Amino acid sequence: MKVLLDPTNERRATTMERVGRPETLRGLTVGLLDISKARGDVFLDRLEERLSELGADVRRFKKPTFTKPAPVDLRHEISIQCQVVIEALAD
Amino acid sequence: MTDTTSPRFPIADGLVVVVKEDCATCRLVVPVIRQLRTRDLAVEVYVQDDPNFPPEVPARHDADLSFSWHHDIETVPTLIRVVEGREVQRTVGWNRADWELVTGTSPLGDDLPEFRPGCGSLSVDPDRVDQLRVRFTGSVLTARRVDVADAEDEFEAMFDRGWTDGLPVVPPTEERVLRMLQGTSRHSDDVVAVVPPDLVEITVEKIAINAVMAGCRPEYLPWVIAAVEAVCNETFNIHGVLATTMPVGPVLVCNGPGTRAIGMNSGMNVFGQGNRANLTIGRALQLIVRNIGGGRPGEVDRATHGNPGKISFCFAEDEIGSPWTSLAVSRGTAPDTDAVTVFPGEGPRCVVDQLARDPDSLANTFAACLRTLHNPKSILAFDAILVVGPEHARVFAEAGWDRQRVVDEIHQRLQIPGHELVRGAGGIAEGIPQHLEDATLPKFRPGGILLVHAGGGAGLFSAIIGGWANGDVGSQPVTREVQR
Numbered sequence: 001m002k003v004l005l006d007p008t009n010e011r012r013a014t015t016m017e018r019v020g021r022p023e024t025l026r027g028l029t030v031g032l033l034d035i036s037k038a039r040g041d042v043f044l045d046r047l048e049e050r051l052s053e054l055g056a057d058v059r060r061f062k063k064p065t066f067t068k069p070a071p072v073d074l075r076h077e078i079s080i081q082c083q084v085v086i087e088a089l090a091d
Numbered sequence: 092m093t094d095t096t097s098p099r100f101p102i103a104d105g106l107v108v109v110v111k112e113d114c115a116t117c118r119l120v121v122p123v124i125r126q127l128r129t130r131d132l133a134v135e136v137y138v139q140d141d142p143n144f145p146p147e148v149p150a151r152h153d154a155d156l157s158f159s160w161h162h163d164i165e166t167v168p169t170l171i172r173v174v175e176g177r178e179v180q181r182t183v184g185w186n187r188a189d190w191e192l193v194t195g196t197s198p199l200g201d202d203l204p205e206f207r208p209g210c211g212s213l214s215v216d217p218d219r220v221d222q223l224r225v226r227f228t229g230s231v232l233t234a235r236r237v238d239v240a241d242a243e244d245e246f247e248a249m250f251d252r253g254w255t256d257g258l259p260v261v262p263p264t265e266e267r268v269l270r271m272l273q274g275t276s277r278h279s280d281d282v283v284a285v286v287p288p289d290l291v292e293i294t295v296e297k298i299a300i301n302a303v304m305a306g307c308r309p310e311y312l313p314w315v316i317a318a319v320e321a322v323c324n325e326t327f328n329i330h331g332v333l334a335t336t337m338p339v340g341p342v343l344v345c346n347g348p349g350t351r352a353i354g355m356n357s358g359m360n361v362f363g364q365g366n367r368a369n370l371t372i373g374r375a376l377q378l379i380v381r382n383i384g385g386g387r388p389g390e391v392d393r394a395t396h397g398n399p400g401k402i403s404f405c406f407a408e409d410e411i412g413s414p415w416t417s418l419a420v421s422r423g424t425a426p427d428t429d430a431v432t433v434f435p436g437e438g439p440r441c442v443v444d445q446l447a448r449d450p451d452s453l454a455n456t457f458a459a460c461l462r463t464l465h466n467p468k469s470i471l472a473f474d475a476i477l478v479v480g481p482e483h484a485r486v487f488a489e490a491g492w493d494r495q496r497v498v499d500e501i502h503q504r505l506q507i508p509g510h511e512l513v514r515g516a517g518g519i520a521e522g523i524p525q526h527l528e529d530a531t532l533p534k535f536r537p538g539g540i541l542l543v544h545a546g547g548g549a550g551l552f553s554a555i556i557g558g559w560a561n562g563d564v565g566s567q568p569v570t571r572e573v574q575r
Contacts, residue, residue: 002245005263006235007254007300007382009291036564065564067331069288 026055031082034062105133112144114210159214166209184209221266260304271299274309284323287330289385305375321571342436343405346419347429350407357409359547373405398438413544414488429573435559442553450490458504474539474558480546505534
């Protein structure tokens with residue numbers, strides 16, 4: 001028997017249950033997260049139009065830079081304000 | 092002779108002598124040990140090998156070398172004086188004056204020579220020391236133990252567990268990891284950084300494990316630790332460097348006398364194969380991003396092409412042959428300080444100018460090549476390392492151009508008219524907005540060209556290492572001192 005030392009972070013992924021898919025977006029608050037990539041706003045503007053037509057209350061959020069994860073405060077803000085969130089890439 | 096008052100593993104008051112039979116000096120001092128015992132002195136003898144040695148002298152057999160290990164016996168014979176359970180004096184080998192001082196007895200060993208050096212203690216024998224370290228200090232290691240059956244090939248087992256970068260790695264056994272930890276004075280459970288993308292705290296021990304796997308020697312470990320510190324922060328933003336679709340990874344430029352002490356390459360084939368320190372230090376960092384940070388290709392690593400330097404890209408600056416101050420000094424580090432500068436870089440490409448004889452002509456070549464970085468119409472978004480080869484550096488040195496002059500001259504040549512850069516110009520859709528057509532814009536931001544002197548002595552060549560999104564929105568180069 002050879003014994004090796006584990007080079008990994010030894011973490012186990014936790015399983016989290018997904019929130020159920022809503023029947024309708026009408027009356028729900030939908031967050032749109034712009035990751036600050038070029039022309040992401042063009043895509044999100046169109047999404048906002050379409051979602052508003054469906055009766056959703058749309059709120060816009062923006063990451064300071066696309067190169068870094070969204071700040072904790074921003075993630076928290078989205079989680080308490082919105083029932084649904086859409087994150088947009090661009091390019 | 093050592094004089095120590097530090098508390099040690101408890102031992103009886105009096106004199107302690109550690110010997111082995113397989114040592115001419117130990118055999119030489121046997122009459123002295125006998126002489127001390129006749130003086131009513133408390134003399135405890137420990138023998139490492141033959142339990143019947145010394146003849147006719149009662150001795151404890153240090154069969155498992157635990158006494159020798161815990162009392163840091165590196166040489167035999169070692170003579171220690173103990174008062175109230177504490178070591179107060181020690182001498183090694185045979186030196187009459189020292190033995191007389193430690194024992195408080197004179198004369199000693201009249202018929203012996205004045206001085207004879209001792210022999211190596213079995214507790215530091217290279218063939219035994221790793222096992223002893225595991226036996227006596229292995230408990231400091233807290234990483235999960237992974238059992239690999241005898242019939243299993245450990246190299247394949249490590250591939251199967253996803254621990255490697257695609258090349259075989261050295262099995263991280265307790266012996267090897269404890270030996271690696273000898274390379275730093277830091278404690279194995281010190282937390283060095285929080286490693287993205289999983290944001291996991293990394294200890295010196297986990298760095299050592301990955302350094303073993305990469306093939307590092309213990310003396311490289313402080314450089315790996317400095318590299319980990321340098322990349323795991325908001326400024327360098329290894330998360331973004333890893334996650335980007337661009338072909339970049341951390342490029343390590345090492346400075347200071349320590350680069351030469353550990354045999355790093357700053358000369359011929361500086362970016363290439365063949366130098367253990369260059370290759371394994373860079374590789375260890377990338378294994379850490381993978382194994383601790385959880386950053387794997389196809390997962391958080393979204394690179395379109397990547398580059399071979401993402402296995403390892405680490406080299407030293409040639410400071411001895413350089414006409415300029417070093418990169419680290421130019422970034423604020425004190426001269427002759429060991430330091431690592433990390434840069435988010437792609438693979439190197441060659442700049443050829445074999446007719447370079449005057450500095451203006453060569454600066455023109457550098458500017459023309461740097462202009463094309465990532466796209467000839469791209470400006471300000473990316474930094475670059477310009478690695479000037481010795482034959483090119485000589486052209487500037489002979490003209491009296493210092494580091495700043497070279498950089499300034501290149502910057503001056505890279506002020507570009509907006510009409511060449513706007514979208515559609517030159518039949519290329521890529522470009523800057525039309526309203527900047529009448530502006531003059533620099534290719535690089537101030538400080539965006541990092542000058543390094545490296546490469547072999549023959550060849551009128553230099554190299555460019557292109558960067559990634561710069562500034563606060565992307566990644567900034569970071570320099571960290573190497574601490575032992």
